[in-house]
Each structure stands twice: as C-alpha cells, then as structure tokens.
Amino acid sequence: MDGNRSESGSGVNSPAPSASSGQPKVQQPKPQTLVNRPGPSAILVSTRQKGNPILNHIKLLPWEYADIPADYVVGTTACALFLSLKYHRLHPEYIYSRVRLLAGKYNLRIVLVMVDIPNHEDSLKELSKTSIINNLTLMLCWSAPEAAHYLELFKSSEHAQPTAIRTQQAQSYKESLVEFVTVPRSINKSDAASLISTFGSLQNAVNAQPEQISAVPGWGGKKVQQWCNAVREDFRVETAKKSSATNTRLPSQPQQPTAQPQEQDMYEDEEEMLRSALAESRAREPAAATANDRQEKAQEEEMSEGIAVALAKLRE
Structure with a gap:
C-alpha cells in the first residue's frame, strides 16, 4: 500500500511496463519519402x-x-x-x-x-x-x-536543365561590343579586343580604311576583307511594287489584261504624239477666208478627226 502511494504521488508519468517482459514500449520509425530514382545509366x-x-x-x-x-x-x-x-x-x-x-x-x-x-x-x-x-x-x-x-x-x-542549351546574353557594353565584332567567322575575341584598343571606339573601327585595319596585330588579309564586307554592305529593303495605273471598268465588263511595262511605255509615247499633233492642228487658225484656205482647213479638220479616232481606239 505504501509503495503504491509513493509512485502515484511522485508526479512522474513513467511508461507502463509490458505485461510479458516488463520493458518499455517499442517506438515505431517514421516512414520517409523516397526520391525517384533516375533511369538506367546505360x-x-x-x-x-x-x-x-x-x-x-x-x-x-x-x-x-x-x-x-x-x-x-x-x-x-x-x-x-x-x-x-x-x-x-x-x-x-x-x-x-x-x-x-x-x-x-x-x-x-x-x-x-x-x-x-x-x-x-x-x-x-x-x-x-x-x-x-x-x-x-x-x-x-x-x-x-x-x-x-x-x-x-x-x-x-x-x-540536363533547359538553361544548358540557352545562349548567354551579353550583360555589359564590353561583352556586346565583342559579340558584335566577332560576327564574321574568322574574327575571334582577341581580334576584337585588339581592334577596339587600336582605334579606341567602334565608330573609328568601322570608318577605318583596310590599310589601317591590316596594321592591327593579328589581323590578316582574310579578316580585314570579311570585316570590311560586313560593315560596308548595304542594307537591302524589299518594297512592294506599286501599280502605275488603275483599271476602270464597268461591273459587267470583263477585266482586261494589263500591258507589260515596255508595251505600256510605248502606248504612252504614241498617245503623247497623237495629242501633240491634234493640238497643233487645232491651233492653226485661218488668216483669210479664201477658197484654198477653206479647203486646207477642211483637210486639216479631217486629219484632226482621224487623229482623234485613232487616239480613242488606242485608249480602248
């Protein structure tokens, strides 16, 4: 009885002994998450x-x-x-x-x-x-x-990570400058450094003559030629060709095929000649009302009408 009172009054909760062996209860290990194993190395x-x-x-x-x-x-x-x-x-x-x-x-x-x-x-x-x-x-x-x-x-x-095949972008002006100069295949980073150090700036290097660039250490004839071709090549901008004339037609009429540029220029020249001839013929006024003048005037009017008919046919 006294022994039981001393154990209960101590205030310490000790683990209950096992009924069979009298040893404390076995603590179970916690499960751990396993990392996915990579595939076979072969x-x-x-x-x-x-x-x-x-x-x-x-x-x-x-x-x-x-x-x-x-x-x-x-x-x-x-x-x-x-x-x-x-x-x-x-x-x-x-x-x-x-x-x-x-x-x-x-x-x-x-x-x-x-x-x-x-x-x-x-x-x-x-x-x-x-x-x-x-x-x-x-x-x-x-x-x-x-x-x-x-x-x-x-x-x-x-x-491998996706960044393994990603190109590295230039982080400073010096890196951008070297990347620009090394665009031609035969020019490397050391060539770019010697070029900029010789001329002091990229503008001076671009405007330099081939004889001056060939004096840079490590720059041979092939590198000089590739550099000059790269910085002096013209920019090509392709623009859409604009049609020089517009076709006016009725909705019921079929569209006529457009003339070729050479044929169109020839038609314009002929039309200009006919117009000038018609203007000259109409500008002639008779000085006297004689029979001969009237006859000549009638002939000129007939010729003017013929020119006008030819011009109308040409326009059609």
Whole structure:
C-alpha cells in the first residue's frame, strides 16, 4: 500500500511496463519519402539491332541489350527507332509497323534515319509527313559514327536543365561590343579586343580604311576583307511594287489584261504624239477666208478627226 502511494504521488508519468517482459514500449520509425530514382545509366538496345555498326561507335556511354519495343532507349521517356533509307525503299511498311508498336509509351520518339541512297528527296518527304502525323522527331545522319553521336547526346542530356542549351546574353557594353565584332567567322575575341584598343571606339573601327585595319596585330588579309564586307554592305529593303495605273471598268465588263511595262511605255509615247499633233492642228487658225484656205482647213479638220479616232481606239 505504501509503495503504491509513493509512485502515484511522485508526479512522474513513467511508461507502463509490458505485461510479458516488463520493458518499455517499442517506438515505431517514421516512414520517409523516397526520391525517384533516375533511369538506367546505360543506353538500352533492342536485340533487333545486333550487328548494327552503330554499336561499334557508342564509346562514351555504356549500352546493354534489353527487351524493349523501340530500337534504343535514351531516357526514361525518350526512345529512338533506326531506319535505313535503302531498307525503307525495299520495305516501306516496316517503319509504320514499328511506330504502331510504340503506341504512347514514350513522350519523345525519335526516328534516326540513315541517308545511304543518292535520290532521297521523295523518301524523306514521305517520312516527314509520317513524323508530323505520328508525333515523331525525324533525325538525319549520313554515317554510323554520326548516328552513335546523336544517341550519346540524347542520353547524356537526359537530366540536363533547359538553361544548358540557352545562349548567354551579353550583360555589359564590353561583352556586346565583342559579340558584335566577332560576327564574321574568322574574327575571334582577341581580334576584337585588339581592334577596339587600336582605334579606341567602334565608330573609328568601322570608318577605318583596310590599310589601317591590316596594321592591327593579328589581323590578316582574310579578316580585314570579311570585316570590311560586313560593315560596308548595304542594307537591302524589299518594297512592294506599286501599280502605275488603275483599271476602270464597268461591273459587267470583263477585266482586261494589263500591258507589260515596255508595251505600256510605248502606248504612252504614241498617245503623247497623237495629242501633240491634234493640238497643233487645232491651233492653226485661218488668216483669210479664201477658197484654198477653206479647203486646207477642211483637210486639216479631217486629219484632226482621224487623229482623234485613232487616239480613242488606242485608249480602248
């Protein structure tokens, strides 16, 4: 009785002992969220690709055979189908059956096409339409090492951020200046620095003569020629050609074809000559009312009427 009173009066709530062993209650561990594991580090290759020379050139990353519907798996959601145009010409139904087996298992579906025939335009046009309809990405290669390099690039960029392929923009005036000067292919950053340090400003470098630019250290004849061509090339602005005349016609009349520029100029010259001749004939007034003058005047009036009729026909 006394022992029970001392335990209850102490004010300490000790864990109740187990009925069987007398030890404290076991505390259960808390569950932890597991991070999603990345895909396999190796390129998965279908057994259909045994003997393909591409496999001999995949050296930067490991690869292994696997039972997959695609030819190559280069990511968790990316795959590739290999197609030779020479084989496609003999078996055009092969690629369609392979695409049908993929269904919707991968987000990025690549068709790696080996261009190994001379006349490939029609085949590539057909494959381009097929890629658009079936949500495929068409990649062309001309050799086995190039095809292997593409597979390695896709696999190595599986977990890359979008900023990895984003171009870096210039943050200062100096960087913008160097970026502008290095637009020609043969001019590098050191050439840009020597050019600006020699002339002091971009304006002086643009207005400098080729003989002065050739005196810059590291600037040869090829660089000088490319720089001068780049800064002295005219800007070409294409403007729409405006029609010189407007056609006026009735709604019921068909539209007449417009004359060519040379023919139109010829018609305008003839019309101007007829107008001048008609003006000269009408400007002549008779000085006396003689019979001969009247006869000449009648002839001139007939000639004027003929000119007017010819001018009206020309206008029509």
